[in-house]
Amino acid sequence: MKTSQILGIVLIILEITSVALFLVCGQTIFSLLGTVAGEGGEIPVIVDQKTQIATLTFTFTPKNSGLIAANVIMGFGITLTDGSFSVKNQTTVSLPPGTQQSVSLNIKVPVDKLQEYADAKGTLNIFTSIRTLNDLVKLDYNSKNEGGG
Amino acid sequence: MKVRWGEAAGALLTFLVFVALPIAAQYFIPTQILEQFSATGLNVQTLAREIATIGIIISVIALAKAFVERTSITYLILNISSNIVSLAFALLVVGVGNISSLGYSSFNLKQGKVTTEILLDLRVFIYLTIGVVAVSVLQTIARFREARAEAKHTPPN
Numbered sequence: 033m034k035t036s037q038i039l040g041i042v043l044i045i046l047e048i049t050s051v052a053l054f055l056v057c058g059q060t061i062f063s064l065l066g067t068v069a070g071e072g073g074e075i076p077v078i079v080d081q082k083t084q085i086a087t088l089t090f091t092f093t094p095k096n097s098g099l100i101a102a103n104v105i106m107g108f109g110i111t112l113t114d115g116s117f118s119v120k121n122q123t124t125v126s127l128p129p130g131t132q133q134s135v136s137l138n139i140k141v142p143v144d145k146l147q148e149y150a151d152a153k154g155t156l157n158i159f160t161s162i163r164t165l166n167d168l169v170k171l172d173y174n175s176k177n178e179g180g181g
Numbered sequence: 182m183k184v185r186w187g188e189a190a191g192a193l194l195t196f197l198v199f200v201a202l203p204i205a206a207q208y209f210i211p212t213q214i215l216e217q218f219s220a221t222g223l224n225v226q227t228l229a230r231e232i233a234t235i236g237i238i239i240s241v242i243a244l245a246k247a248f249v250e251r252t253s254i255t256y257l258i259l260n261i262s263s264n265i266v267s268l269a270f271a272l273l274v275v276g277v278g279n280i281s282s283l284g285y286s287s288f289n290l291k292q293g294k295v296t297t298e299i300l301l302d303l304r305v306f307i308y309l310t311i312g313v314v315a316v317s318v319l320q321t322i323a324r325f326r327e328a329r330a331e332a333k334h335t336p337p338n
Contacts, residue, residue: 036327039320046316050309165305172300180294 057169060098060129061162065171067095067132068104068160075108075156077146084143090158094125095132098164102127105161110141112154117145120157152180185247192243199236199270203229221288221299228278235270239263252328260321264314271310275303283307 079086094104104127109120121137141149148154156177163170207215207229218225242263249256269280276282284307290297 034323034327036320036323039316039323043313043316043320046309046313050306050313053309054306168305170300170302172298172302174298174300176296176298178294178296 053165056099057164060096060100060102060164061169061171063097064094064102064104064127064162065173068092068106068162068173079143086141086143086146088139088141089136091134091136092160093132093134094127096127096129099129100164101129102162102164103167105163106135106137106159108137108156108158109139110145110149110154110156112145112148114153117141117148117154122159149179152178154179183250188247189244192240192247195243196236196240199239200233203232203236220292221290223278223288228273231273231278232270235266235273238266239270242266252325252332257321257325260325261318264317264321267317268310268314272307275306275310277301 075088075090077086077088088108088110090108092106094106096102103124105122105124107120107122109118109122111118111120119139119141121139123135123137125133125135127133145154149156156179157174158177159172159174161170161172207226210225215225242259246256246259246263249259272280272283275284277286277288279286284302284304286301286303288299288301290299
C-alpha cells in the first residue's frame with residue numbers, strides 16, 4: 033500500500049471522528065440547555081422572623097437527552113454593588129445519557145442585605161456550565177439580574 | 182492545455198456552497214433574528230461576507246488546480262495552500278466569526294436589567310482540524326512524490 037493511501041485512510045478516520053464528535057457534543061449541550069433553567073424562573077424567599085435571615089431556594093432539573101455523558105455546574109448568588117456582601121452556592125451534577133436529576137440550592141441572605149439588592153444596589157447571578165466530552169467542550173451561561181424595578 | 186473537468190466542476194460546486202449559499206442565506210434570515218444576533222455582538226452579514234471571501238479563495242485555488250499538471254510544483258503549492266485556507270475557514274466557523282478566538286468565543290447580551298454572558302469552548306475541534314490539515318498536507322506531499330516517481334518510470338508516448 034502506498035504512503036498516500038495510508039495517509040488517506042488516517043485522514044478519513046480523523047475527519048469522520050471530528051464531525052461525529054462535533055455533532056454528538058452539540059446535540060448533548062443543546063438538549064441540556066433547555067432544561068437547566070430554574071423552574072419557572074421563580075425564586076421562593078422564606079424569611080426567618082427571629083433571625084431576620086432570608087433563605088432563597090433555586091431548583092434546577094437538568095435532563096441529559098444527549099448521546100454522551102455531561103457534567104453540569106449550576107449555581108446562583110447575590111452580590112451587592114458596594115462589595116459589602118456576596119453569597120453564592122453552586123453544585124456539580126454528572127448526567128449519563130438519558131438521565132435527569134433535580135437539584136435545589138439555597139443561599140441565606142440577611143433581610144437588610146436583600147432589601148439593598150431590591151433597591152437596585154446589587155446583582156442576582158445565575159450561572160450554568162454544561163461540559164461534555166470529558167470537559168473538553170463547554171458552554172457557560174451566566175445571567176446577571178440587577179435588583180430594583 | 183489539458184483541463185481536468187471533474188476538478189473544474191468541483192471548483193464550481195465549492196463556489197456555490199461557500200460563496201453563493203452564505204451570501205443568499207443572509208437574505209432569508211428574518212430581520213428580528215439578525216437584530217438579536219447583532220445585540221450579542223455577532224454580525225451575521227459580516228460573518229457571511231468573511232465565509233464568502235474564504236470561499237472565493239478556495240474556489241479559485243480549486244479551479245487553478247484543474248489546469249495544472251499533477252506532477253508540477255505549482256500543483257503541490259496550490260494543494261497545500263488549499264489545506265491552509267481550509268484551516269482558516271474552520272477557525273472562522275468554529276470561532277463564530279472570530280478567527281483569533283481559536284474556538285473560544287464569548288457573547289454578551291443586555292436586555293433591560295439583565296445581562297447575559299455566553300461562553301463557548303470548542304477548542305478541541307480546532308486541534309482536531311489542525312490534525313486533519315497536517316495529515317492532509319503530508320498526504321499531498323506523498324501523492325506528489327508518488328506521481329513524480331510514476332511519471333519517471335512511465336515511458337513517454
